[in-house]
Amino acid sequence: xxxxxxxxxxxxxxxxxxxxxxxxxxxxxxxxxxxxxxxxxxxxxxxxxxxxxxxxxxxxxxxxxxxxxxxxxxxxxxxxxxxxxxxxxxxxxxxxxxxxxxxxxxxxxxxxxxxxxxxxxxxxxxxxxxxxxxxxxxxxxxxxxxxxxxxxxxxxxxxxxxxxxxxxxxxxxxxxxxxxxxxxxxxxxxxxxxxxxxxxxxxxxxxxxxxxxxxxxxxxxxxxxxxxxxxxxxxxxxxxxxxxxxxxxxxxxxxxxxxxxxxxxxxxxxxxxxxxxxxxxxxxxxxxxxxxxxxxxxxxxxxxxxxxxxxxxxxxxxxxxxxxxxxxxxxxxxxxxxxx
Amino acid sequence: xxxxxxxxxxxxxxxxxxxxxxxxxxxxxxxxxxxxxxxxxxxxxxxxxxxxxxxxxxxxxxxxxxxxxxxxxxxxxxxxxxxxxxxxxxxxxxxxxxxxxxxxxxxxxxxxxxxxxxxxxxxxxxxxxxxxxxxxxxxxxxxxxxxxxxxxxxxxxxxxxxxxxxxxxxxxxxxxxxxxxxxxxxxxxxxxxxxxxxxxxxxxxxxxxxxxxxxxxxxxxxxxxxxxxxxxxxxxxxxxxxxxxxxxxxxxxxxxxxxxxxxxxxxxxxxxxxxxxxxxxxxxxxxxxxxxxxxxxxxxxxxxxxxxxxxxxxxxxxxxxxxxxxxxxxxxxxxxxxxx
DNA sequence: TATTTGTACGCAATCGTTTGCGGGAACGAT
DNA sequence: ATCGTTCCCGCAAACGATTGCGTACAAATA
Numbered sequence: 001x002x003x004x005x006x007x008x009x010x011x012x013x014x015x016x017x018x019x020x021x022x023x024x025x026x027x028x029x030x031x032x033x034x035x036x037x038x039x040x041x042x043x044x045x046x047x048x049x050x051x052x053x054x055x056x057x058x059x060x061x062x063x064x065x066x067x068x069x070x071x072x073x074x075x076x077x078x079x080x081x082x083x084x085x086x087x088x089x090x091x092x093x094x095x096x097x098x099x100x101x102x103x104x105x106x107x108x109x110x111x112x113x114x115x116x117x118x119x120x121x122x123x124x125x126x127x128x129x130x131x132x133x134x135x136x137x138x139x140x141x142x143x144x145x146x147x148x149x150x151x152x153x154x155x156x157x158x159x160x161x162x163x164x165x166x167x168x169x170x171x172x173x174x175x176x177x178x179x180x181x182x183x184x185x186x187x188x189x190x191x192x193x194x195x196x197x198x199x200x201x202x203x204x205x206x207x208x209x210x211x212x213x214x215x216x217x218x219x220x221x222x223x224x225x226x227x228x229x230x231x232x233x234x235x236x237x238x239x240x241x242x243x244x245x246x247x248x249x250x251x252x253x254x255x256x257x258x259x260x261x262x263x264x265x266x267x268x269x270x271x272x273x274x275x276x277x278x279x280x281x282x283x284x285x286x287x288x289x290x291x292x293x294x295x296x297x298x299x300x301x302x303x304x305x306x307x308x309x310x311x312x313x314x315x316x317x318x319x320x321x322x323x324x325x326x327x328x329x330x331x332x333x334x335x336x337x338x339x340x
Numbered sequence: 341x342x343x344x345x346x347x348x349x350x351x352x353x354x355x356x357x358x359x360x361x362x363x364x365x366x367x368x369x370x371x372x373x374x375x376x377x378x379x380x381x382x383x384x385x386x387x388x389x390x391x392x393x394x395x396x397x398x399x400x401x402x403x404x405x406x407x408x409x410x411x412x413x414x415x416x417x418x419x420x421x422x423x424x425x426x427x428x429x430x431x432x433x434x435x436x437x438x439x440x441x442x443x444x445x446x447x448x449x450x451x452x453x454x455x456x457x458x459x460x461x462x463x464x465x466x467x468x469x470x471x472x473x474x475x476x477x478x479x480x481x482x483x484x485x486x487x488x489x490x491x492x493x494x495x496x497x498x499x500x501x502x503x504x505x506x507x508x509x510x511x512x513x514x515x516x517x518x519x520x521x522x523x524x525x526x527x528x529x530x531x532x533x534x535x536x537x538x539x540x541x542x543x544x545x546x547x548x549x550x551x552x553x554x555x556x557x558x559x560x561x562x563x564x565x566x567x568x569x570x571x572x573x574x575x576x577x578x579x580x581x582x583x584x585x586x587x588x589x590x591x592x593x594x595x596x597x598x599x600x601x602x603x604x605x606x607x608x609x610x611x612x613x614x615x616x617x618x619x620x621x622x623x624x625x626x627x628x629x630x631x632x633x634x635x636x637x638x639x640x641x642x643x644x645x646x647x648x649x650x651x652x653x654x655x656x657x658x659x660x661x662x663x664x665x666x667x668x669x670x671x672x673x674x675x676x677x678x679x680x
Numbered sequence: 681t682a683t684t685t686g687t688a689c690g691c692a693a694t695c696g697t698t699t700g701c702g703g704g705a706a707c708g709a710t
Numbered sequence: 711a712t713c714g715t716t717c718c719c720g721c722a723a724a725c726g727a728t729t730g731c732g733t734a735c736a737a738a739t740a
Binding site for chain 1 (some may be wrong): 440
């Protein structure tokens with residue numbers, strides 16, 4: 001019951017042709033007559049011939065596999081990006097191998113190495129927090145096409161796909177101002193986080209443009225943003241002499257933590273304090289009140305990332321391109337920031 | 341700046357040995373002297389030699405890649421399984437290529453085919469709902485090791501990894517009975533769903549063992565279970581003459597829909613009606629009241645699935661093994677079913 | 681008729697690794 | 711000195727597809 005694989009040789013034998021002719025016929029080489037091409041293709045079809053991918057990859061050093069590295073595959077937003085990656089890659093005839101770094105920089109380094117050794121045509125990566133040793137990564141992949149997405153790093157010279165964090169954050173803050181809020185707090189991460197910094201920039205710009213002075217007491221920075229940290233920060237804000245009237249958490253999870261804390265203290269949302277998150281995670285409509293947040297199209301982001309990567313893979317030139325691409329996101333207004 | 345790949349040939353040249361000797365030395369063949377092995381290995385190390393995976397796969401028809409097919413990669417539970425799969429596979433030196441069927445049977449068929457053509461060593465699949473045409477799948481993979489997990493089908497002769505749905509459901513219902521509930525409704529899917537049927541069996545068995553008569557009016561079947569359907573079913577149950585005092589939804593999403601519907605009608609949870617879900621999704625602690633549910637260890641499931649698959653891949657015999665493996669799950673009691 | 685052109689195809693090498701087989705050297709035993 | 715073993719190692723084929731080069735044949739041109 002062994003698998004009867006049909007190879008070029010078998011086709012050639014059957015047709016009384018040479019393997020070279022069969023190969024060329026299947027690849028529409030001009031040297032082959034139309035008649036022969038038809039004969040070959042017909043037989044190939046009926047014998048269910050599929051080229052051996054390993055022989056092929058072996059010969060032209062091309063695997064049609066792209067490697068994807070993400071910090072945490074269980075994040076909803078990540079999965080939507082992965083979905084986009086899969087769709088686009090499969091549509092273009094590429095297979096995708098995925099690996100999870102678990103936000104461990106060493107693991108991440110290892111992944112880059114493994115993928116490289118394995119012979120992927122290119123790598124799509126979302127970096128761990130605080131990816132410091134970029135040199136190691138850089139030296140690892142010499143000349144291998146790479147595109148960063150979501151968690152990027154300007155230290156690596158390659159094209160980077162992010163969402164328009166700054167603009168989105170700007171819009172969030174402006175929205176809060178529009179519904180009458182003035183003391184707008186922000187919960188962000190340290191400056192090692194590209195996304196967080198961008199969002200913080202948008203926050204500051206929006207305040208500036210609306211003549212609201214930046215109040216340092218309303219800017220809270222945490223190491224690893226999470227639901228718990230959101231809760232903790234909310235408690236700190238609540239115990240202040242002058243409470244904020246809005247809290248913008250850089251992350252949905254943190255925002256939900258904030259909501260839980262506020263509810264515990266019977267703070268009215270959004271009346272007393274409005275809350276906004278970021279990501280439009282699936283949690284944002286489960287929590288009560290439903291969370292205003294920023295919808296980032298992960299699927300689109302994944303697709304775009306793949307597109308750029310494949311472009312680079314299939315490019316003739318060996319020049320390292322390094323574009324910065326921003327995917328538009330949009331604010332979704334829900335109960336947690338309705339106009340009072 | 342081309343990548344300087346070190347091959348066996350180069351090592352051989354450098355060491356004044358033949359490629360065969362080098363190959364055997366690296367593979368610890370007994371024919372090679374310890375001394376030579378050391379020399380070879382040292383040079384290989386320092387030249388950063390990595391065997392070309394394609395030449396290797398090409399030669400022994402082994403790719404060390406396993407294909408994974410899931411219906412929907414954005415489901416949290418799925419991602420935890422994927423995480424387990426990745427961990428176990430990588431630990432055993434396998435790479436994982438993933439694809440999403442989007443619950444489309446045709447797409448799924450195509451995936452099987454593509455993976456096969458691509459040359460994976462085995463396939464790990466979670467099937468789409470209502471996978472009817474198993475024959476096609478079966479004919480596609482002749483002799484290729486396959487293991488089903490989570491969404492399985494007893495029509496396919498291979499090992500299947502599921503959680504102990506029946507037992508878990510039994511425990512859920514028993515728990516509800518223990519907190520004093522007697523009119524326990526269930527929201528399930530049609531009989532095309534393996535998991536749903538198993539859970540329904542557990543439900544019935546628990547009622548039977550506790551001398552509670554099965555009330556058909558309390559058994560609601562929907563086509564595609566979801567939050568919306570949960571809501572709809574809850575409304576139906578609420579409009580009945582005799583309301584249930586507990587609702588067991590086969591799925592967390594549906595259970596959350598139920599909760600939302602109940603809250604809209606100011607039904608007290610769990611006092612008037614207790615609610616239980618299934619999966620321990622991340623939503624279950626966000627919703628209020630927090631949801632009692634069944635925690636299935638997706639990670640463990642993924643690991644076990646990989647283990648069985650690799651066992652089969654690396655087995656000498658060609659016999660098709662087909663074990664049924666159940667992963668233990670445990671009920672997590674939260675606010676939605678606390679004792680009144 | 682001799683020469684050129686073009687068409688349609690085959691030969692053989694190649695990619696990097698593995699492996700069956702064979703063979704030389706060293707050694708002890710006869 | 712001859713034979714048999716054992717220990718190391720090399721030769722060469724094989725895996726399947728691609729491709730530069732060569733060539734047979736026919737048709738066109740000189």
